[in-house]
Amino acid sequence: MFSSWRKTTNLLNLQKQVKGIMNAISGHHFGTDGKTEKHTVCVEGNIGSGKTTLLEYFSTYPYTEVTKEPVEKWRNIKGMNALEYMYKDASRWGLTFQTYVQLTMLQIHTQPQVKRVKMMERSIYSAKYCFVENLYQSGKMPEIEYTVLTEWFDFLLKTQDIKVDLIVYLKTKPETDLRRIKERCRPEEKQIPLEYLETLHNLHEDWLIKKKFPLPAPVLVLNGEYEKEEMIKEYESYTPHILRGPA
Ligand SMILES: Nc1ncnc2c1ncn2[C@@H]1O[C@H](COP(=O)(O)OP(=O)(O)O)[C@@H](O)[C@H]1O
Numbered sequence: 001m002f003s004s005w006r007k008t009t010n011l012l013n014l015q016k017q018v019k020g021i022m023n024a025i026s027g028h029h030f031g032t033d034g035k036t037e038k039h040t041v042c043v044e045g046n047i048g049s050g051k052t053t054l055l056e057y058f059s060t061y062p063y064t065e066v067t068k069e070p071v072e073k074w075r076n077i078k079g080m081n082a083l084e085y086m087y088k089d090a091s092r093w094g095l096t097f098q099t100y101v102q103l104t105m106l107q108i109h110t111q112p113q114v115k116r117v118k119m120m121e122r123s124i125y126s127a128k129y130c131f132v133e134n135l136y137q138s139g140k141m142p143e144i145e146y147t148v149l150t151e152w153f154d155f156l157l158k159t160q161d162i163k164v165d166l167i168v169y170l171k172t173k174p175e176t177d178l179r180r181i182k183e184r185c186r187p188e189e190k191q192i193p194l195e196y197l198e199t200l201h202n203l204h205e206d207w208l209i210k211k212k213f214p215l216p217a218p219v220l221v222l223n224g225e226y227e228k229e230e231m232i233k234e235y236e237s238y239t240p241h242i243l244r245g246p247a
């Protein structure tokens with residue numbers, strides 16, 4: 001009886017937090033003294049799950065500022081394509097690439113926030129708990145490299161302001177992701193096998209649903225399987241305040 005009471009209380013708290021943050025996105029005021037608080041929302045999901053497309057939709061709202069993943073930085077470091085290096089030889093370039101991902105994501109987390117809600121594509125957390133974890137568990141990253149990256153990650157979390165108020169998890173099937181990656185046909189991703197996407201899917205589930213790694217914020221799960229037009233209804237059903245704008 002007690003455990004079900006606890007579950008209900010937790011659910012009510014989560015719903016209140018999510019509603020509050022979604023109100024912020026629509027421009028509602030926050031805080032007891034009516035001051036506007038600022039919030040950060042990280043959109044997480046597998047490769048090709050539709051994160052960029054979701055962010056493009058929300059970038060039209062006056063109270064949101066959207067920052068996409070710095071993929072173009074990873075593809076051009078003084079003319080060198082770290083993303084391509086990583087896909088071609090993850091054992092050789094995994095540490096180099098993940099070190100740069102960690103730096104560029106930290107820069108986004110800590111950049112000055114102008115509007116009420118900052119929506120980010122992925123985070124320093126998924127880089128560590130999903131991608132670095134995959135390199136380590138698959139034997140492509142030796143223990144010493146994993147340990148060095150982890151000590152850097154732990155230090156940054158202790159010393160930097162990496163606040164996240166909500167995680168939106170765009171949940172898709174690996175088969176759907178693969179089909180969309182092929183549609184997008186980014187040159188570096190041509191050889192991505194379904195098995196890689198299945199492993200990444202499981203690591204996202206381990207973190208965001210099974211909580212095998214610490215969660216910095218509540219998780220709102222959206223079904224990313226719908227086609228684009230349907231997805232707008234999915235956004236609306238979960239964020240009615242965003243679409244109505246401020247009262
Ligand atoms: N709901 C959807 N239905 C069909 N195609 C989609 C959908 N969302 C995104 N796409 C397409 O799939 C590809 C990957 O989408 P994208 O938003 O770039 O995913 P991500 O940023 O998660 O990698 C793009 O070509 C995009 O146009």
Ligand SMILES: Nc1nc2c(ncn2[C@H]2C[C@H](O)[C@@H](COP(=O)(O)O)O2)c(=O)[nH]1
Binds near residue numbers: 097
């Ligand atoms: N090895 C890693 N690859 C990463 C990481 N973050 C993103 N990526 C790759 C996956 C895609 O090929 C590309 C962009 O991701 P999308 O999901 O937006 O398509 O970058 C990472 O931390 N490690």
